[in-house]
Amino acid sequence: MKALEAGELGKRYRKRWALREATFELPVGARCALVGPNGAGKTTLLNLVTGLLTPTTGRVRVFGRPLEVSRVAFVAQDKPLYRRWSVADLLRFGAATNPRWDQHIATSFLLTHDIPVQQRADRLSGGQRTLVALALAVGKRADLLVLDEPLAELDPLARIQVMDVVRELEITVLLSSHILADLAEVCDHLILLGAGQVRLCGGFTDLLASHSATTMEDLVLDYLRNPEPAR
Template sequence: MTETVLEATGLGKRYRRRWALRDCSLAVPAGRVVALVGPNGAGKTTLLHLAAGLLAPTAGTVRVLGSPAGHERGRVAFLAQDKPLYETFTVADMLRFGRRMNPVWDDGFARARLAGLDIPLDHRTGRLSGGQQAQVALTVALAKRPDLLLLDEPMANLDPLARHEVMRDLMAVVADTGLTVLLSSHVVSDLENTCDWLVVVNRGRVQVSGDIEDLLGAHHLLSGPAELAGAVASRLAVVEDDRTDRQATLLVRATDGLPALDPRWHVRPVALEELVLSYLRQPESAALPRLVMAGAAPTDPVPFP
């Protein structure tokens, strides 16, 4: 399970004069369910398109399953955010199309899954509900039996019940096959409990990449008297510093455990959403394991190059 499924090194994509993604380096181990989060326009879709081999990088490299992106021979499935189905095709046409286009195709799985969801094969996909369309698209992607599944905003336009059903089925496939999933969303609460790896993209940069449990374990929220904040900042990486003249609230990263602090600090763990929001509000902060591995002191805030 230590195999790296997705590896980007110095990856960048420029559209005319604007960098949509820049200096992106990350490595995702096999079997993970990766949450790719960030504001709209942060570079999530660009990163997914680069990983799917649909875009060529302007700078750096991206390798998928050991090959340059786009050369991994049908082992990657990509589900685009907008209109992933042909609206005039019936559901059965979509399955025939999938079988024709893909070297590996599990038709039995696809038919059984659609039958289980009560989705009629003879309906045109354009006439199905949003939730059913998402399920057909996901079925087509899964019937390729990919090793890596890339999903761009799979939950957008789905009602809460359909969201639960999509995630439930996706998790069951992960349990069954060890599939690696990379899915983007700007709604963090959708991803809690389902994802175990977090990638935060902000303004075209990768800000955070790591195991979610490790990240939650390494971050703490301290609140206490403002005059003590300087001493903490000199010892720990402060992601976010929120201060009034009397009180300070600090989100700190302590990769090697929290050292003994002045007892006047109140310490509590952080939730995933708080962690993500803190980083997004502080684009200069970053938590990237590669920098720690490269020998940078883990207690220093890591500025972007």
Template sequence: MNALETHDLGRRHGRRWALREASVTVPEGARAALVGPNGAGKSTLLNLVSGLLEPTTGRIEIFGGPLEPAAVAFVAQDKPLYRRWSVADLLRFGAATNPRWDGAAARSLLAGHGIGSRERVDRLSGGRRTLVALALAVGKRAGLVVLDEPLAELDPLTRMEVMSVVRDLPATVLLSSHILADLAEVCDHLILLGAGRVRLCGGFGDLLRDHPATGLEDLVLHYLRNPEEAR
């Protein structure tokens, strides 16, 4: 089964299309990298899949059915956590707003990275706030976790720590990032956007077999420079 399917998905702002005719699939259990230059439509796609935007055209299926908010956990780039709350406050909020809440799983992730329940969000580093946001996603028990630039502004060691958590998440993951080297270590599926359209979608192994690329970065750069070859 596919965790995510979009069919001719589009979003228009006035006369401008931010995303157009986007049809992608993400298999259940995959770690899917969403990549492309600025303005390619990545955030628009993530917001549509997360239910934060309504599509202008097309449709979205999550695990073979219509989009349900409970099935998707979204971690935005700016991690909009309540900064003056403690970690414990956030966990209580998660329990109050999610009927399938798994507090034990969320607390286990936090404890494994030395984040105490009494710590206040505005006193945490960017990396630790990212881990708190991931813990809330785990607690929601969503089948699909959507991450918008979770590695932005993190140092290399913290990026490794965050990506190790992403690798072990008990869910399908759709992850947007500009840091291709980190994505190549964890992800097994690629969605490449360019100018609001899907340029490439498929498993890393299949895509690399079909192209004489040396790795993910080479593959991405080739199809961005030669969009007429995309499929």
């Protein structure tokens, strides 16, 4: 069984296709980097996978079943926390809106990373807000975690902390970011988008073994400069 499967997935806005004929799959437990230039369709793909958008074409399956929002946790790029709420308020909101909520897991996650639960969200650092968003996602007990640019606007130390957390999560992860070096240290799979289409997908080891590149950065740059059909 695959954790995530997309078949001929596409989204059109009037006459423009933001994503077209995207077909890929992720094995259970994968940590997949979703990369591509601005406008490649990354956010559209993530919104389709999380059920925030309805596809124009194709389908999404999560663990062998049609998409169920309760099985997917999503951390958006802007980390939309209620800024005047305390962390404890956010946890209560998570418990009220998620049928599979696990308060112990979410609270333990915050305590492990020294996040004060009585602190207001707008008084936390950028890294702390990202960790709170991850705590809410973990507490949801989803089977698939989707992260849209979680490293945006974080300082180097906060980026390291967040990626260390992602590395330790026992869950399938689909992670979008422009910071290729950070992704290469944590992720074991790659989906490369270009001009709204999947240009490359697969496990890092297999992709590098079939290509002259020795790093993920070189592999991505080569395929963006010399597009080929999805693999």
